Amino acid sequence: MTERRPLYLDCDTGIDDSLALAYLLAAPGADLVGVGTVSGNVAAALGAANTLDLLALAGRDDIPVAVGEHDFQAREFDGGAPHVHGANGVGGVELPRTTTAPVAESAPELLVRLARENAGDLRVVAIGPLTNLAAALRLEPRLPELVAEVTIMGGAALVPGNISPVAEANIGNDPEAAREVLAAPWSITLVPLDVTMEHLLEESHRQELLASERPLSRALGEMLGYYYRFYEGVFGRPCSAMHDPLAAAIAVGAVGLRTAPVVHVEVDATQGPGRGQTICDLRGRHLGYPEQPGAHCRVVLELAEDFAPHLVDAIEGRLSAERV
């Protein structure tokens, strides 16, 4: 049986964040001990409200949710991505409102406390801008020693970006924070658009969620209707990328990776046309990526398996601890 290890999720909930949250609640191997929110898809406070509503819907309002940074390091939050996630962040779906409130700690404070309490064991999954993680590094410079590993949904290595020709939204929203986080000496797995745009949820998956007996699954199916309309402009049919849940699944070791070299990664924090790019040194690709001394970031370029069926199975509670 898979060991259930403590996991802190940093998110900007968000439709695909909702999928990631549902995944982590269901996945054997994950023990979600806290959630922090950051501005990104929506404002940090709205992301926390959405997260609390989703947790209540899943009967898990015991999990602490902390509001994190509202503004980015170099600019104020500008309203997020309502064209992608809807004005309320969950595609206009009206979730039952919980009365549970966020904890008094900030998200960076919650992360630091959990890292100290679970020293050497805490896994961090960041699926929004990296503003909270950068703030936590400043609160506790020993954070990289305390945390077991960090998995980040973000960046684009050998594929185009999604908010500029080279920048992906999570990194591009706060390149200064991302630069700090990627440079800190912890073990990082970066899950970039190279894989999240290659593994899609289709209409059949959405229908499966809509037909579920679980209220959370049905809510996710409804949200995906909104999300699919945005991605129809990208892929030419109703479907969606699976950015955040894929990062969550990779964090708990539930997805096989075919190509994931450990290489030097630097974030472009200039004001030039490459601002927000994750510059990954992949020049060794013809030689199977020889070791790069000092590199500590694994960049996921290719999965070994299809991900969508696993995601739907997990959310629907069809994964046993033995399967993973």
Added chain:
Amino acid sequence: MTERRPLYLDCDTGIDDSLALAYLLAAPGADLVGVGTVSGNVAAALGAANTLDLLALAGRDDIPVAVGEHDFQAREFDGGAPHVHGANGVGGVELPRTTTAPVAESAPELLVRLARENAGDLRVVAIGPLTNLAAALRLEPRLPELVAEVTIMGGAALVPGNISPVAEANIGNDPEAAREVLAAPWSITLVPLDVTMEHLLEESHRQELLASERPLSRALGEMLGYYYRFYEGVFGRPCSAMHDPLAAAIAVGAVGLRTAPVVHVEVDATQGPGRGQTICDLRGRHLGYPEQPGAHCRVVLELAEDFAPHLVDAIEGRLSAERV
């Protein structure tokens, strides 16, 4: 029969420049009316001497060769790439020394004069840093109207660079010049590492050249021995990329292109980690690259055919005008 159109070559000769030169002398459809050299693989003056020696070996010392810019816009030339091309630029091969000298004009002056004399008809092929082309644009701001089209070997769109994780040598040596040239309103075809690293010359091709009756072919075969040793560190076997000859062949329309969208391209001329990158807006790839108003740069991402046999056939004089 293919129309032979006037063509100006800007190069930094260089082993693969030598292949491009030999290709253009042999290719039906090309009328090489002038060559300018720029520092890059070697110093501009040495590149001109190599070019004159190669032209003499081919019996074509009637073609004017002009020495161009020695230093880049933002820094001095630093000695080039002897580890790739040898200290003399042609892999240590001792070419018979011609007595023909470069013309008195500079390379930018030669380019401007040829563009005026062949107004609307001149094709420009640039296979070194873009320092000369940028200087020519300043000499004659109407150059983009006078030139029919510009083909540039340079950049990397969706593959790693070769002098940094994202920068290719021709662009990365003089990003300021490249930025000016790519922004000028002429019709550009960019031939980046995306294709030049995918179409390789193998040892069998080299042996074919070494066995030739033509002195130029044999010299090229010898040079390639040096070039292959560098690329053994990249590909793990003796072989080489075909950067420059591929750009030359695409310039004369001799190679079918499978994927070559016309998109916005910007050169990163910051001092950041992305310096020298060609930032190509390829975000429309899932929709077959919808038209981008104002874009004037065709980026070659995929060929429709194998290139190496065509190159060897051309150099060996086995192409008829009808074939192309």
